[in-house]
Amino acid sequence: MAKHGKKYRDAKAKVVKPIYSISEAIALLKETNTTKFDASCEIHIRLGVDPKHADQIVRSTIMLPHGTGKTVRVVAIVSDDKVDEAIKAGAIDAGNETIIAKIEKGWTDFDMVVAMPALMAKLGKVAKTLGQQGLMPSPKAGTVTPEPAKIIEQIMKGKIEFRTDKTGIIHNIFGKVSFANEKLEENLKALLKAILDAKPSGAKGTYVKAVHLTTSMGPSVMIETQEVMAL
Structure with a gap:
């Protein structure tokens, strides 16, 4: 396994808590960004679904209030x-x-x-x-x-599609590091609400199991699932 460089290790050291609120996590994304370019802010959300079953696939679209900041061809x-x-x-x-x-x-x-x-x-x-x-x-x-x-x-x-991969995880971009914290939070909450609304009929038990945020090459930050479920 490749070792992370000093920049990444220094950034990782700033993630001192195991779990953060949404607003805290977004602020921390900016502090832990290790790139010189305008990095994307990513969400990786693990759901309690098995996409092998048709009634447990999560797939839909959402118009992000402030777009992704990415040029789509x-x-x-x-x-x-x-x-x-x-x-x-x-x-x-x-x-x-x-x-x-x-x-x-x-x-x-x-x-x-x-x-x-x-x-x-x-x-x-x-x-x-x-x-x-x-x-x-x-x-x-x-x-x-x-x-x-x-x-x-x-x-x-800013309309994007979200869907579970074969392991039940959704990976999406919700903005750029250069976005104001408020815009990133509004984008993220809009995406999370859409994922909650897209809960399939076959999903049983805990729907949102874990939510991590990260920048393109930065460390991941876990956010509280209770806050997500309350949106």
């Missing part, structure tokens, strides 16, 4: 008459056959794909490529829509 698979408005909304590229051909050749230099329902069948030939990288559009994620420009605008303003 969106590609739009749309009909010819929707290309211009998709580009105007913020897509880095828009079209149909031409874009699919580029993806077939290995192009995946983007973060998200928004597609019109009528064109989903055409994505079949690149479904494996997109699926392996978590880029395949999905109705559940709101990325399959007859109104692509509207969804792209929402994504540009």
